[in-house]
Amino acid sequence: MNQKIADFLKTHAPATPCLVVDLDQVAENYRRYAAVLPGSPIFYAIKANPAPEILDLLAQLGSGFDAASLTEVRQALAAGAKAETISFGSTIKKSSEIAAAHALGVKLFAFDCLPELEKIATHAPNADVFCRILVSNDGAEWPLSRKFGCEAEEAVTLLKRARALKLNPIGVSFHVGSQQRNPAQWDSALAVMAKIFADLRLDGIKLELINLGGGFPTRYRRDIPAPEAYGEAIFSSLSKYFGNHIPKTALEPGRALVGDAGVIQSEVVLVSKRMGEDRRWVYLDVGKFHGLAETMDEAIQYDISSDRTGHLESVVIAGPTCDSADVLYEKADYKLPADLALGDKVLIHATGAYTTTYSSVGFNGFPPLASYCI
Amino acid sequence: MNQKIADFLKTHAPATPCLVVDLDQVAENYRRYAAVLPGSPIFYAIKANPAPEILDLLAQLGSGFDAASLTEVRQALAAGAKAETISFGSTIKKSSEIAAAHALGVKLFAFDCLPELEKIATHAPNADVFCRILVSNDGAEWPLSRKFGCEAEEAVTLLKRARALKLNPIGVSFHVGSQQRNPAQWDSALAVMAKIFADLRLDGIKLELINLGGGFPTRYRRDIPAPEAYGEAIFSSLSKYFGNHIPKTALEPGRALVGDAGVIQSEVVLVSKRMGEDRRWVYLDVGKFHGLAETMDEAIQYDISSDRTGHLESVVIAGPTCDSADVLYEKADYKLPADLALGDKVLIHATGAYTTTYSSVGFNGFPPLASYCI
Numbered sequence: 001m002n003q004k005i006a007d008f009l010k011t012h013a014p015a016t017p018c019l020v021v022d023l024d025q026v027a028e029n030y031r032r033y034a035a036v037l038p039g040s041p042i043f044y045a046i047k048a049n050p051a052p053e054i055l056d057l058l059a060q061l062g063s064g065f066d067a068a069s070l071t072e073v074r075q076a077l078a079a080g081a082k083a084e085t086i087s088f089g090s091t092i093k094k095s096s097e098i099a100a101a102h103a104l105g106v107k108l109f110a111f112d113c114l115p116e117l118e119k120i121a122t123h124a125p126n127a128d129v130f131c132r133i134l135v136s137n138d139g140a141e142w143p144l145s146r147k148f149g150c151e152a153e154e155a156v157t158l159l160k161r162a163r164a165l166k167l168n169p170i171g172v173s174f175h176v177g178s179q180q181r182n183p184a185q186w187d188s189a190l191a192v193m194a195k196i197f198a199d200l201r202l203d204g205i206k207l208e209l210i211n212l213g214g215g216f217p218t219r220y221r222r223d224i225p226a227p228e229a230y231g232e233a234i235f236s237s238l239s240k241y242f243g244n245h246i247p248k249t250a251l252e253p254g255r256a257l258v259g260d261a262g263v264i265q266s267e268v269v270l271v272s273k274r275m276g277e278d279r280r281w282v283y284l285d286v287g288k289f290h291g292l293a294e295t296m297d298e299a300i301q302y303d304i305s306s307d308r309t310g311h312l313e314s315v316v317i318a319g320p321t322c323d324s325a326d327v328l329y330e331k332a333d334y335k336l337p338a339d340l341a342l343g344d345k346v347l348i349h350a351t352g353a354y355t356t357t358y359s360s361v362g363f364n365g366f367p368p369l370a371s372y373c374i
Numbered sequence: 375m376n377q378k379i380a381d382f383l384k385t386h387a388p389a390t391p392c393l394v395v396d397l398d399q400v401a402e403n404y405r406r407y408a409a410v411l412p413g414s415p416i417f418y419a420i421k422a423n424p425a426p427e428i429l430d431l432l433a434q435l436g437s438g439f440d441a442a443s444l445t446e447v448r449q450a451l452a453a454g455a456k457a458e459t460i461s462f463g464s465t466i467k468k469s470s471e472i473a474a475a476h477a478l479g480v481k482l483f484a485f486d487c488l489p490e491l492e493k494i495a496t497h498a499p500n501a502d503v504f505c506r507i508l509v510s511n512d513g514a515e516w517p518l519s520r521k522f523g524c525e526a527e528e529a530v531t532l533l534k535r536a537r538a539l540k541l542n543p544i545g546v547s548f549h550v551g552s553q554q555r556n557p558a559q560w561d562s563a564l565a566v567m568a569k570i571f572a573d574l575r576l577d578g579i580k581l582e583l584i585n586l587g588g589g590f591p592t593r594y595r596r597d598i599p600a601p602e603a604y605g606e607a608i609f610s611s612l613s614k615y616f617g618n619h620i621p622k623t624a625l626e627p628g629r630a631l632v633g634d635a636g637v638i639q640s641e642v643v644l645v646s647k648r649m650g651e652d653r654r655w656v657y658l659d660v661g662k663f664h665g666l667a668e669t670m671d672e673a674i675q676y677d678i679s680s681d682r683t684g685h686l687e688s689v690v691i692a693g694p695t696c697d698s699a700d701v702l703y704e705k706a707d708y709k710l711p712a713d714l715a716l717g718d719k720v721l722i723h724a725t726g727a728y729t730t731t732y733s734s735v736g737f738n739g740f741p742p743l744a745s746y747c748i
Contacts, residue, residue: 047696113647269468274524
């Protein structure tokens with residue numbers, strides 16, 4: 001945790017649980033990713049953290065935005081973003097959402113199947129469209145599924161169809177899986193994209209854009225490659241497959257811009273060791289239903305620290321609700337100080353992404369996760 | 375779906391997605407469960423659905439309430455419940471919550487370990503306390519875990535300790551797992567409770583209450599035993615283990631009172647069949663992050679219907695967010711009409727429990743699930 005957040009927690013002593021996001025860290029992350037592939041626009045994945053202060057800051061810095069819904073389109077516009085810097089990246093949009101976004105000036109829409117393409121043609125005539133391609137998610141800590149994207153062969157058919165529907169088939173996108181720790185993972189996907197570009201050129205369609213998607217990681221318990229390593233690996237693959245005709249690229253970081261900028265402060269509600277168990281259970285006042293949903297299947301493993309200095313002991317860590325699914329870490333071997341006691345504060349690090357809006361409205365009567373941007 | 379909900383949806387045509395709860399059905403469910411073990415109080419598990427209209431109705435009908443947090447205690451009181459009809463059933467309570475509930479007149483508190491018992495002794499002196507025992511969850515569709523409850527042997531020690539701490543050790547509780555389809559599952563647990571009663575009697579502690587917990591099911595895709603079958607099985611076990619000295623019992627139904635009283639209406643946003651896939655994907659405007667969290671691992675399988683009459687085809691059903699975890703049913707073989715098309719309405723049945731408050735605040739920009747009690 002940086003000093004700025006430590007000072008805030010000390011000075012303001014906010015009620016727990018709460019998330020504190022350091023906007024300076026967000027700005028630094030943005031500048032670093034904006035330099036990774038010089039000239040490539042950033043579409044910040046709003047869903048990672050739509051706090052107005054974060055969107056305002058990123059709009060000021062010149063970021064574009066990836067919107068998952070009409071509400072997110074409106075949030076970006078409210079932050080001062082220009083409509084032409086917004087990508088409506090969801091492939092599952094209601095007709096009414098497409099029409100409203102189009103009316104607000106949004107020009108760029110994603111699709112991955114014919115019915116969605118036809119909806120866009122009807123409700124956002126002449127829009128720029130890009131097709132989302134299904135690629136391998138090996139190496140991702142939060143892999144995606146067959147829910148999104150189509151095969152390359154189908155993409156070629158659909159992008160031709162886009163032209164017939166008087167849309168502008170501008171390019172392709174793909175997603176290598178969230179929290180992707182392997183920069184080489186973009187390589188095989190880019191080979192596929194190059195083939196799509198080549199196939200369509202034969203039909204007189206010159207694609208311009210590769211949306212490289214998200215997947216850029218933030219640091220949790222394990223080290224991750226630097227942003228520059230992703231830039232180098234991706235540029236190398238682009239050169240390999242496109243030679244001197246590298247298309248325009250765009251990046252959609254979400255987690256990578258806000259994850260390590262945030263810290264959740266939580267209180268230990270109970271520590272118990274029951275007869276017949278070899279580990280203590282540590283119950284926090286924040287859990288799966290109030291911000292830490294990404295601990296599902298223990299996928300995302302946050303660093304957790306406290307001021308205690310006792311020797312480290314293996315523990316099970318759980319949330320405060322009466323739902324037995326609200327256990328954060330049971331299989332991952334977490335160790336916390338043996339003198340950790342109820343009433344102690346703990347810090348859950350790198351929780352700036354996918355926490356506040358994942359929080360339930362009020363499961364078990366607990367309020368949504370509070371958030372401060374400083 | 376009953377006629378009352380059908381009429382409401384037709385007359386009001388509310389925006390989707392939304393939950394509609396029929397209060398008459400809730401009342402009928404309550405009356406039926408109140409008669410299952412005559413004289414046994416019902417502590418409605420507020421967490422299942424804390425809509426004020428439901429709490430008001432149940433308070434009027436004479437129900438007690440099981441609260442998972444101080445907020446739920448306050449919700450019950452606001453509905454007109456008397457403090458002495460409220461059980462603070464969470465075993466993970468902040469000291470401040472215990473003190474506040476005690477100040478509001480709550481007298482009955484749960485615990486399952488020494489530190490929690492000591493908190494209660496300090497912040498709710500002289501309270502009635504019951505110890506939660508860990509029992510088998512075989513047969514439950516949403517099994518619990520080792521998160522809650524202690525072994526019987528430890529319970530005896532703790533209940534003695536309660537007396538030493540000047541609390542009133544009033545009884546025990548256990549939970550056979552949510553959506554428990556086997557009425558015989560209470561039997562082995564009651565054998566354990568009888569042993570605890572007997573052991574403590576040797577120390578001059580006469581327990582009075584067995585809280586039989588929740589677990590009573592609602593009907594999803596599969597038939598369930600009638601409430602009366604649970605009453606008969608439990609009474610038979612009580613007679614077997616307690617003879618002529620059957621203690622006072624209490625029930626904590628949540629899902630069983632509100633589940634089948636609610637229906638979610640949702641709109642089909644997209645239907646697609648991608649190249650190389652043998653099933654169509656049906657994308658709804660409601661998903662895992664906006665009410666249907668219990669589809670996690672496809673545990674709870676809701677009936678889904680539409681007005682379409684085409685022949686039934688296997689489908690994958692997914693929610694609208696850009697999160698690949700937001701797939702409702704992929705392994706469970708759901709079949710929907712082949713002519714189901716985007717813009718169609720579908721009904722998701724028996725969704726009155728564990729939907730509204732599970733909903734996220736605004737993941738992907740989608741608002742929390744709207745709810746109407748009629």
